[in-house]
Amino acid sequence: MPQPFVLPLANHVVALLIAAAVLPVLFGVCARAFFFRRDADDARRAPQAAQARAALDAAQLSPEPEERFRQPWTAQDSATPVATGAAAEAAEPAPAPTERRAVYVGRLPDARTFGTALESRWRRFIADPRQHARYGLPRGYAPTLAPLNAALAAGATPEAVTLTVTTRAGSGEVSSAQLMQIWEQELLPGLQEQFGTEAFRRVPEER
Amino acid sequence: MSAASTRENRIGVVVVHGIGEQRRFEHLDGQVRALVAALAARPGVRLTVEITSAPDAQFHASQDTWLASGPVRVHVVDPDAGRCVLEFHEVWWADVNEPYSLIKQLRFWAWSLALWTYPGKFGSTRPSARARQTPSTPKGNLTLRALSIRVRLFLVAAVAVVVAASVGIISFLAERLLKIKTPRVLETFVNYLAGVKLYNQKERMGGGLPAAEQDFLDTIGEPPRVSVRRRMIRVLMQVAMASYDRWYVLAHSLGSVVAFNGLMELAYKWPGYFDQKSWAQAGALADPLVGAARAGWAAPEGWDPAPVRPVWVAAEEIAYRSRIFHNLRGVLTFGSPLEKFAALWPYRVALAMEPAFRDGTEWINVYDPMDPVSGVLRSFDQAKNYCCPRPRNVGYAAGPLLLLSHLQYLKSPRGKRKTLGDGVAEWLLTGDSAQIPGEGPGWFKPYGLQHYLRGTLAWCSWVLIVAVLLVAGAIVFPTITQALGKSVRALRVHVCEMVRPDAAADPRRCGSAPSGED
Numbered sequence: 001m002p003q004p005f006v007l008p009l010a011n012h013v014v015a016l017l018i019a020a021a022v023l024p025v026l027f028g029v030c031a032r033a034f035f036f037r038r039d040a041d042d043a044r045r046a047p048q049a050a051q052a053r054a055a056l057d058a059a060q061l062s063p064e065p066e067e068r069f070r071q072p073w074t075a076q077d078s079a080t081p082v083a084t085g086a087a088a089e090a091a092e093p094a095p096a097p098t099e100r101r102a103v104y105v106g107r108l109p110d111a112r113t114f115g116t117a118l119e120s121r122w123r124r125f126i127a128d129p130r131q132h133a134r135y136g137l138p139r140g141y142a143p144t145l146a147p148l149n150a151a152l153a154a155g156a157t158p159e160a161v162t163l164t165v166t167t168r169a170g171s172g173e174v175s176s177a178q179l180m181q182i183w184e185q186e187l188l189p190g191l192q193e194q195f196g197t198e199a200f201r202r203v204p205e206e207r
Numbered sequence: 208m209s210a211a212s213t214r215e216n217r218i219g220v221v222v223v224h225g226i227g228e229q230r231r232f233e234h235l236d237g238q239v240r241a242l243v244a245a246l247a248a249r250p251g252v253r254l255t256v257e258i259t260s261a262p263d264a265q266f267h268a269s270q271d272t273w274l275a276s277g278p279v280r281v282h283v284v285d286p287d288a289g290r291c292v293l294e295f296h297e298v299w300w301a302d303v304n305e306p307y308s309l310i311k312q313l314r315f316w317a318w319s320l321a322l323w324t325y326p327g328k329f330g331s332t333r334p335s336a337r338a339r340q341t342p343s344t345p346k347g348n349l350t351l352r353a354l355s356i357r358v359r360l361f362l363v364a365a366v367a368v369v370v371a372a373s374v375g376i377i378s379f380l381a382e383r384l385l386k387i388k389t390p391r392v393l394e395t396f397v398n399y400l401a402g403v404k405l406y407n408q409k410e411r412m413g414g415g416l417p418a419a420e421q422d423f424l425d426t427i428g429e430p431p432r433v434s435v436r437r438r439m440i441r442v443l444m445q446v447a448m449a450s451y452d453r454w455y456v457l458a459h460s461l462g463s464v465v466a467f468n469g470l471m472e473l474a475y476k477w478p479g480y481f482d483q484k485s486w487a488q489a490g491a492l493a494d495p496l497v498g499a500a501r502a503g504w505a506a507p508e509g510w511d512p513a514p515v516r517p518v519w520v521a522a523e524e525i526a527y528r529s530r531i532f533h534n535l536r537g538v539l540t541f542g543s544p545l546e547k548f549a550a551l552w553p554y555r556v557a558l559a560m561e562p563a564f565r566d567g568t569e570w571i572n573v574y575d576p577m578d579p580v581s582g583v584l585r586s587f588d589q590a591k592n593y594c595c596p597r598p599r600n601v602g603y604a605a606g607p608l609l610l611l612s613h614l615q616y617l618k619s620p621r622g623k624r625k626t627l628g629d630g631v632a633e634w635l636l637t638g639d640s641a642q643i644p645g646e647g648p649g650w651f652k653p654y655g656l657q658h659y660l661r662g663t664l665a666w667c668s669w670v671l672i673v674a675v676l677l678v679a680g681a682i683v684f685p686t687i688t689q690a691l692g693k694s695v696r697a698l699r700v701h702v703c704e705m706v707r708p709d710a711a712a713d714p715r716r717c718g719s720a721p722s723g724e725d
Contacts, residue, residue: 010681012681012682012684012685013678016369016680016684020365020368020369021365023320023368024320024321024323024361024367024368027320028321028322028323028324028361028364030321031317031318031324031325032324037326041336042326042329042330042331042332042554043329043331043336061561063475063500064500064501064525064529064530064561065498065499065500065501065502066529066530068527069533069562069563069593070565071565072565072567073536073566073567073568073638074567100494102493133262136261136275136276138259138274139260139262173259175448176450177448177449177450177492178448181491
């Protein structure tokens, strides 16, 4: 090996510099020749095509049935909802927009029978540790009453009683989505078994 | 008006880590600590931090088990924002990285040296590509821009050689033999390269020689980045189902690419990231987040993997992204390499052309020229806002040292200035991002004086570091090679003496020098 400098350290530095320049070239060229491959779906001209398409109204490409993105954020959306003075203490708080709701129509029993059946199912559910684990419920979470509002409204015929189930998560430890999931997967099947599936015909809600 | 008379604002926060060997909740723990410190510094604030532990735990576990969904909750009573509860979710994907092995290390270093020649990815012939758009290039010559980035990557490879020959050897031995942790500066350098590698490689390899493919069972034959995106998209759905009043994504480093990919994934591709039960749950909500596509919409036809659509999903079934992202208030990327991806592998960070975001959904990108991973995002502003919110670039002096600043965005020391943590805390609590940039020194505009000053400082730091590493390498490398040479010679002599008993009397027969000459 040539030693251009008297100081061995300087020679080592030069050798390292040469290695730093040569090795990437060597590895890069070999890798490009033998290992690196373009993706099978690679298309060289796609960006140009995509940019041409970008001129189109992107909304046309939306596959969704509802264009909910058209609601802009407003300052109010970010504000903390505040109830003031006496109204806050007296009034029953309106259901939060985040709560989930499901509406059913059918030949339903009276409110008392339905309420008793619902609470009984809930108690059975909440007492089961396997269900706690399954739904990841927080430790110690055991409301004695089902955190759901179930409202029955008479219809034109006995077969057209409307049941509206709304979650009551509030700022609780379990989200409204989880509660609705529990209702749909654990409580409702039991009630359907008891009162018949025709009693719970789901009504798609208008948005 | 008492605080008790207000309803608690429920705010979700998704944190996405960059590449590294993070353990579960490690990144979340670090980020939440920084944010709690910023929240606690607000005048008149009161807060309580809760950890939601799972009801069960492993036998003989050394740690309690946290809930995977929203494991950390911070209740805040703030004079300006009122009562809020922040629930933090983590997108954890560190385990997608290949398992550690010597062969992985060797592959990594070989790949790092060759990175500058890695093929670009400019488009795709797959059917779903019709609804994607690659990031647009800023004004200037496209080829020159890509070339300049490749030159930089070549320089990174050259620095990698110098690093490997100096502190690399020492830290390798210290970490693997003595269990001493790698210096964070070196860790950042290696992690950055490893991240780029992971995101570009076509398969996930296991240990051994030759290494066998070790894709996850649900991603067989697909690149590891699909597994990474799966983690992201599942958390996005989880957060959407939790019905927050608003929620945010905070993504660091390569995590910003992960987050971006998740946010930009097409509605038709979403089912591929879920199991049947989770998909059904999202569809069974009172306000379903998945379901049939609108009438008249034609699904992409043909084979479209990464990920493939599951067999149980109906042909027209899609995710309702505009509902999922309805309460997404904003995205914060910090230390993000998105712009580098946009130059070399634009299709890896393609934008969805399907609208999903409400007007007012923000994207803030915080960068620091002293952090070579980060950069000003200039290629992501051509799409309509409802397809991809336009990024707002904010310069921030995260830390005083090159590379280390990559790790200090939310943890930067509090002086007289408002930190990024303060700005983020304000944004989360009130929905107002006006504090990013904040007041005081350390905040700057892209391509302003301070931007260039820090850029110059970064280059000077590089020169200084390389010079120091060269000298260190010139000392360490010969020393190590000499020591290795001696060991090999000694071993050879020892073996020779064992197989040739007559050599013990005459050491020269085995090639060893007489004592005193060695």
